[in-house]
Each structure stands twice: as structure tokens, then as C-alpha cells.
Amino acid sequence: MGTNVILDIMGSIIIGGILMITLFRISDRATESTYNKTGDLTIQQNIASVVRTLEYDFRKIGYCADWTQIPNPSKSIIFAKSDGIKFLTDVDRDGKVDTMYYYTGPVSELIYTANPRDRILYRVVNNEKPVKVNLGVTQFDLVYYNVDKEIIPTPVSVLGEIYTIQISVAVEDIEAYDQKYSQVFWRQIRLVAKNLRNR
Amino acid sequence: MNTGQMLLSLGALILLSTMILRFNRAVLTSDEVMYNSKFNVLASSLCTSLIEEARGKAFDQETDSAAVTKTDQLSTTMGPDFGEKYESFNDFDDFNGFIKVDSTMPSAIFYVTSKVTYVEANNLLNIVTKKTWHKMITVTVMSSSMKDPVQMSSTFSYWFFR
Numbered sequence: 001m002g003t004n005v006i007l008d009i010m011g012s013i014i015i016g017g018i019l020m021i022t023l024f025r026i027s028d029r030a031t032e033s034t035y036n037k038t039g040d041l042t043i044q045q046n047i048a049s050v051v052r053t054l055e056y057d058f059r060k061i062g063y064c065a066d067w068t069q070i071p072n073p074s075k076s077i078i079f080a081k082s083d084g085i086k087f088l089t090d091v092d093r094d095g096k097v098d099t100m101y102y103y104t105g106p107v108s109e110l111i112y113t114a115n116p117r118d119r120i121l122y123r124v125v126n127n128e129k130p131v132k133v134n135l136g137v138t139q140f141d142l143v144y145y146n147v148d149k150e151i152i153p154t155p156v157s158v159l160g161e162i163y164t165i166q167i168s169v170a171v172e173d174i175e176a177y178d179q180k181y182s183q184v185f186w187r188q189i190r191l192v193a194k195n196l197r198n199r
Numbered sequence: 200m201n202t203g204q205m206l207l208s209l210g211a212l213i214l215l216s217t218m219i220l221r222f223n224r225a226v227l228t229s230d231e232v233m234y235n236s237k238f239n240v241l242a243s244s245l246c247t248s249l250i251e252e253a254r255g256k257a258f259d260q261e262t263d264s265a266a267v268t269k270t271d272q273l274s275t276t277m278g279p280d281f282g283e284k285y286e287s288f289n290d291f292d293d294f295n296g297f298i299k300v301d302s303t304m305p306s307a308i309f310y311v312t313s314k315v316t317y318v319e320a321n322n323l324l325n326i327v328t329k330k331t332w333h334k335m336i337t338v339t340v341m342s343s344s345m346k347d348p349v350q351m352s353s354t355f356s357y358w359f360f361r
Contacts, residue, residue, distance in 0.1 A: 015208075019215065026222060033226045040233045047240065055247075149286065164255070184237055185305055189248040191255040 035177040040184075046135035047171040047184045050121065053133075054167060057100055057123070058190050061087045066095035080144055080156040085165070091125055098126055104140045113174045115181055138183070139170035145189075165190050235346050241304050242340035242349035245311055249294070249338045250353045253313070257290040258334065258357040266359045270330040277315050291315060291334055291355050307344040313337065323354045332357045 062073030070076055070088055078086040084103030091098045101124040110118050121133040121140055143166040144152040152161055166189045172181045257263040260274040267273065277295040279288060288294065295315035302308045316326045318335045326335070333356045341348040 022215070022219070026219060029226065030222070033229070037229055037233060040237075044236060044240065051244075164252070184240060186240055186244050187248070187304070188244045189251060191251055 032177045036180070036182060039173040039176060040182045043136055043171045043173055043182055043184045047169065047186055050133060050135055050137065050169055050171065051186055051188075053123070054102075054169070055188075055190075057089065057091075057102070058165070058167065060089045060091075062089070064088075064090040064095065064097055065093045066090075069095065069097045074160045077156075077159045077162055080142065080154065080159060080162060080165075082142055082154040083140060085142055100125055102140075104137065110134065114176065114179070115172055115174050117181075118172060118174060134174075136171045136174050137169065138172045139168060139185075141168040142166070143168075163191070231346075234344070238307055238342060238345045239349055241306065242309060242342070242345065243351070245301060245304075245309055245340045246338045246349060246351035249297075249299075249311060249313060250336060250351060253291050253294045253315075253336050254353070254355055256288060256293065258355065259292065260290045262357060262359070263289050267357075270332065273330045291336065294336055307342045310341045312339050312341075314339075318354060 062070055062076030064070045069090075076088040078088065078099065080086075081103075084101070086099060086101040088097050089100050090096065091100065101122070103122050103124075105120040105122060107117060107119050109120055115136065115138070117138040118134075118136050119138065119140075121135075121137045122130040123133060124130045142154075144154065144156050144162045145164045145166065146152055146161045147163040149164075152158075156162060166187065168185070168187045170183055170185045172183045176182065259267070260280060261267055261272055274292075277292040279293045283289075283293060285297070285299070292315040294313045297311075297313045299311040300308065301311055314337045316335050316337075317329065317331045318333050319325045319327050319331060320333055323333060323335065333354055335352055335354045337350060337352045339348050339350045
């Protein structure tokens with residue numbers, strides 16, 4: 001075997017190796033990309049579900065089909081914390097006052113998911129069993145403002161002062177490729193009791 | 200390696216490079232779509248927040264502290280009154296011509312603008328110049344990170360307790 005042949009073989013092995021590494025990297029990138037895109041799509045669908053429920057429930061703070069049951073909507077919030085709120089509403093529009101309680105559980109409740117930050121969002125109507133929402137919620141923050149747009153410290157002591165609530169929700173993947181968790185964030189400022197003032 | 204083999208190798212490398220570039224382009228395009236939809240979620244929340252805020256105000260400057268019974272009694276100009284700033288907005292049409300830069304979001308800077316117009320009762324999409332009991336707010340949210348702006352509208356009608 002001549003020197004040229006040996007050089008050809010060595011050159012082929014080096015080039016072949018580079019090509020193989022390139023192909024492996026492409027394959028790895030394709031897997032990561034597919035995983036991340038599927039995860040992104042899932043968290044966007046999840047946040048849409050969470051937001052739809054929150055918007056529906058928070059819109060009805062202080063609402064009752066029989067208005068005499070909640071004559072003063074400014075008294076419809078029972079307590080308000082930065083990570084939870086309990087308020088009066090009429091869930092099934094039957095004219096009977098219901099209580100609704102939203103809060104998040106500790107991260108230790110979801111140790112079986114890979115994401116170390118996700119937690120369960122609870123929704124409790126009256127004294128029923130809490131409904132668990134496990135859609136990768138990592139943040140559920142509530143900020144309360146008075147009519148002058150000043151932040152009210154939590155837990156709120158004078159509940160009638162609350163004029164608007166800023167709701168921030170972040171949802172992340174429960175599992176992620178190489179622990180690169182995608183996040184979707186949503187924030188909305190909602191009025192408490194629209195029909196509060198004579199306008 | 201003769202010339203023919205060299206050409207074949209070069210051709211193969213060019214083909215592989217093209218394939219890699221196309222793959223990267225596909226990944227970047229889908230990344231762009233994903234980011235855009237995330238920004239759209241935030242932009243929608245900004246739109247609804249501003250609409251919600253405006254709906255919490257009085258219908259008109261003239262209805263802030265008293266009731267009116269005729270449309271002639273409504274104020275003639277849309278927009279904030281002289282010297283009125285965002286912090287002191289008290290009626291729905293103060294948001295006409297409103298511009299706000301929101302840099303509090305974690306991902307991008309958003310530009311929020313709004314416009315308030317009178318609309319007809321029997322066709323709420325029909326903008327009119329005469330005074331009616333219905334006003335429509337159109338909120339537009341833009342960002343240099345977004346491909347297209349997000350726009351939302353909401354109609355607010357006058358009401359009062361008897």
C-alpha cells in the first residue's frame with residue numbers, strides 16, 4: 001500500500017468523521033427543535049385555557065343574578081393576598097351567592113414533574129373539593145390597586161379600597177429538552193365590580 | 200483522488216451545506232412564529248387591560264358626576280381635557296389619542312395606542328361624527344419584536360342607575 005493510498009484513506013476518515021458529527025448535530029438539533037416547538041405549542045394552549053377560566057371568573061366578581069344578594073359589590077372580595085383571592089360571585093347564575101377561591105399550592109406538591117418551578121393552581125367554589133389546575137403554572141401573582149392607581153400592600157386589610165387587580169400568570173413546560181423550559185407570560189388589569197359607580 | 204472524484208466530493212459537500220442551511224432556516228422560521236405568537240399573547244393582554252381600564256371610567260366628561268338625558272349634553276371633543284393627564288383620566292373618551300410605552304413586560308417593549316369614536320346603535324362598527332350613546336375604543340399594540348400589530352375594539356354604552 002503506497003503512501004498516497006494511506007493519505008487518501010486517512011483523509012476520507014477525517015472528512016467522513018466531520019460529516020458524521022455534522023449529521024449527528026443536525027439530528028440532535030432537529031429533536032430539540034421538535035421537542036421545544038411541541039412544548040411551546042402546549043404551553044400556549046395551556047395559558048389560553050387558564051386565562052379563559054380566569055377571565056370568566058374574575059369578570060364576575062361581585063356579580064349575582066339577583067342583585068339584591070350583593071347590593072354593594074365593593075364588599076365582594078373576602079380576602080386578597082398576592083398569591084390568592086377569595087370573592088363573592090354567582091357561578092351558575094342562579095341568583096344564589098357563591099364564594100370562589102383561587103390560590104396556588106407550593107412547588108413541593110409537584111415533585112414528580114421535571115420542572116422545579118411549576119405548581120398547582122387551585123379553584124374552589126363554596127366548600128367543594130378544590131379543582132386542581134396543573135398546566136405548568138409557575139407564577140400566579142395578584143397586585144391590587146386603589147382608585148388612585150397606587151399599589152395596596154398585601155394581604156389587603158381594607159378590601160373596599162381595591163379598584164383594580166393586576167393578574168400575572170406564567171406557564172412553563174412540565175418537561176423540557178435539556179432543561180430549557182419555555183415560558184409564556186400573560187398579564188391583565190381587571191376592574192373589580194364594574195357596576196360599582198353611577199356613571 | 201482523480202478530478203472526477205474531487206468533483207463528486209465537492210458536489211456532495213455543496214449538497215450537504217445547502218441541506219444544513221435549509222434546515223437552519225426552517226428552525227429559525229418556526230422560532231420566529233413561536234416568538235411572534237408569544238408576543239401576540241402579551242399584546243392581547245395589554246389591549247384587554249386598557250379596554251378594561253377605559254370601561255371603568257365615566258361614559259363622558261359630562262356624565263362623570265351627573266346624569267344626562269340628551270346626546271346634545273355630551274361633551275363636544277373626544278380626548279383628554281386641557282391639562283388632563285393619564286393619571287387623572289375620568290371618562291372613556293379621554294383615551295382618544297392615548298399613547299403609552301409599556302416596558303414592564305419581561306420580553307419586549309410594547310407601544311399602546313388607542314382611539315375613541317362614536318358609533319351608531321344599529322351598526323356598532325359604523326363610526327359616526329354625531330354624538331350617540333355608544334362609543335367605541337380601538338386599541339392597537341405594536342412592538343419592534345412583532346411582525347404585525349394587534350388591534351382590539353370594544354363598545355361602551357351610556358347607562359346610569361335610576
